[in-house]
Amino acid sequence: MMSYVEIDPSDYHVLHPRPAYLIVSMDKNGRLNVMAASWVMPVSEEPPRHVVSVYREQKTYENIVETGEFTINIIGPEHAETAWKAGTLSGKKVDKWKLLGLQPLPSKKIKVPGIMGAYGVVECRVDKRIPVGECDLIICEPMRTIVRGDLYQRYGWDLRKAQILMHQRGRVFVTPGKLIILPKRKT
Amino acid sequence: MMSYVEIDPSDYHVLHPRPAYLIVSMDKNGRLNVMAASWVMPVSEEPPRHVVSVYREQKTYENIVETGEFTINIIGPEHAETAWKAGTLSGKKVDKWKLLGLQPLPSKKIKVPGIMGAYGVVECRVDKRIPVGECDLIICEPMRTIVRGDLYQRYGWDLRKAQILMHQRGRVFVTPGKLIILPKRKT
Numbered sequence: 001m002m003s004y005v006e007i008d009p010s011d012y013h014v015l016h017p018r019p020a021y022l023i024v025s026m027d028k029n030g031r032l033n034v035m036a037a038s039w040v041m042p043v044s045e046e047p048p049r050h051v052v053s054v055y056r057e058q059k060t061y062e063n064i065v066e067t068g069e070f071t072i073n074i075i076g077p078e079h080a081e082t083a084w085k086a087g088t089l090s091g092k093k094v095d096k097w098k099l100l101g102l103q104p105l106p107s108k109k110i111k112v113p114g115i116m117g118a119y120g121v122v123e124c125r126v127d128k129r130i131p132v133g134e135c136d137l138i139i140c141e142p143m144r145t146i147v148r149g150d151l152y153q154r155y156g157w158d159l160r161k162a163q164i165l166m167h168q169r170g171r172v173f174v175t176p177g178k179l180i181i182l183p184k185r186k187t
Numbered sequence: 188m189m190s191y192v193e194i195d196p197s198d199y200h201v202l203h204p205r206p207a208y209l210i211v212s213m214d215k216n217g218r219l220n221v222m223a224a225s226w227v228m229p230v231s232e233e234p235p236r237h238v239v240s241v242y243r244e245q246k247t248y249e250n251i252v253e254t255g256e257f258t259i260n261i262i263g264p265e266h267a268e269t270a271w272k273a274g275t276l277s278g279k280k281v282d283k284w285k286l287l288g289l290q291p292l293p294s295k296k297i298k299v300p301g302i303m304g305a306y307g308v309v310e311c312r313v314d315k316r317i318p319v320g321e322c323d324l325i326i327c328e329p330m331r332t333i334v335r336g337d338l339y340q341r342y343g344w345d346l347r348k349a350q351i352l353m354h355q356r357g358r359v360f361v362t363p364g365k366l367i368i369l370p371k372r373k374t
Contacts, residue, residue: 002304004292005336009329012229013343014261014307015237017351017363018205041226042199043240044320050202051238051324053230074201080367105191117189120201130317132326133231137238139319142196149192156200156356164204166363169343171371176204176353177364180267184358 017174020083020167022073023052024097025063026112032097032104034115035060036087038167039135040072048142049127053135059091064138068126069110073118074147076163080173083165109143119162120147204361207270207354209260210239211284212250213299219284219291221302222247223274225354226322227259235329236314240322246278251325255313256297260305261334262352267360270352296330306349307334 007014018038025033039053050072054061064070075083082100089096104113107123114121124140131137151162163175194201205225212220226240237259241248251257262270269287276283291300294310301308311327318324338349350362 003336004308004333005339007332007334007339009309009332010232010235011332011343012232012235012237014309014332014334014339015206015227015229015259016343017346018228019202039228039230040202041205041228041240042202043226043324044322045197045199047320048197048199049320050199051240051319053228053238072202077367081369084369121191122196122201127319130324130326132238132314133234133236135231137230137317137324137326139317139324145194145196145198145201146191147194147201149190152192152194152201156198156203159204159355159361163364165367168346168363168366171369173367173369174346174363175365175367176355176361177350178264178362179355180264180352180360180362182268182271182358182360 013169017166017168020075020165020173022075022079022083022086022115022118023060023070024073024112024115025060025070026067027063028066033059033063033091034086034096034100034102035091036083043139050122050124050140050142052138052140054138055135061136064126067112069112070124071107071112071114072122072124073115074120075118075165077165077175080165084171107144119151119164120145200356204353204355207262207352207360209262209266209270209273209302209305210247210257211260211299211302212247212257213254214250215253220246220250220278221273221283221287221289222278223270230326237309237311237327237329239325239327241325242322248323251313254299256299257311258294258299258301259309259311260302261307262305263350264352264362267352271358294331306338307332
């Protein structure tokens with residue numbers, strides 16, 4: 001029951017499931033692209049910084065290097081199909097934005113828009129890029145963050161309503177399930 | 188219904204929930220410490236690299252700088268109380284390892300052990316440290332990864348059995364809920 005087996009250390013699925021986001025970027029001619037990413041996290045609170053790992057061969061990488069901006073779009077189960085396609089089609093070969101029928105949600109601090117219908121959008125400006133293996137860690141400053149008012153509470157998503165989409169593997173996604181609320185500690 | 192509100196860009200909860208892990212580290216005298224972390228993700232597959240954001244004031248940070256090693260322990264709801272205490276008590280003030288009654292699961296590639304009863308353990312060696320705001324991004328090489336054989340399938344955790352613990356905010360944790368399995372794409 002409690003016996004362990006060794007797996008390939010390159011099997012990153014051991015750190016999944018994790019939130020699946022849509023990353024919107026724009027080339028210097030204003031053409032939009034979208035990709036799916038779950039290798040995204042906060043890094044620092046003061047000053048605020050988030051980080052996204054982006055494969056250097058991707059169109060999104062080219063765009064981010066060109067314009068220094070992108071949006072992180074937090075999504076739900078209704079966007080799972082979009083996330084899957086955005087994550088498997090190449091922005092170098094097809095116009096994913098058009099193909100997926102996405103509508104822009106205008107940003108205020110940067111030129112790159114969010115996606116209309118997303119649960120939340122973080123407008124990001126690149127701070128620095130750190131090459132790590134086949135990817136770059138893109139460290140960014142969140143310039144402006146918006147959330148759907150009906151889904152967010154003072155301290156985060158209302159998980160009874162906001163079914164934040166998470167990626168498990170391939171075509172398998174999952175949403176948050178049972179909340180575990182610990183009692184206040186006495187010590 | 189679909190109206191958006193602006194929140195403080197330093198509110199990192201917009202990128203939660205995300206997996207909650209226990210990070211085990213050791214000082215040069217062999218004294219173990221444990222902290223909770225959800226700012227952890229894969230960065231690169233080839234070569235494999237993971238990254239953890241660690242606050243520079245933490246005991247774990249001191250230990251990682253001293254020994255260059257740590258383990259990432261993947262846990263479930265039965266470890267939520269431990270995660271909460273590991274995340275709120277200071278390793279500079281109390282012996283959290285002892286206080287929490289943790290038992291070591293010996294590592295093979297590094298000296299720092301995992302935690303007996305964890306769903307999985309990644310033995311990590313530090314590759315580099317990148318200062319970002321109040322934290323350092325600790326980029327590490329996963330030297331060896333073990334998982335509970337009854338909980339892991341070929342492509343990741345069996346979420347019908349492995350209720351991977353995720354952190355929402357404060358004392359609120361959540362586990363994965365409903366799986367969304369997309370049909371195979373025809374295109």
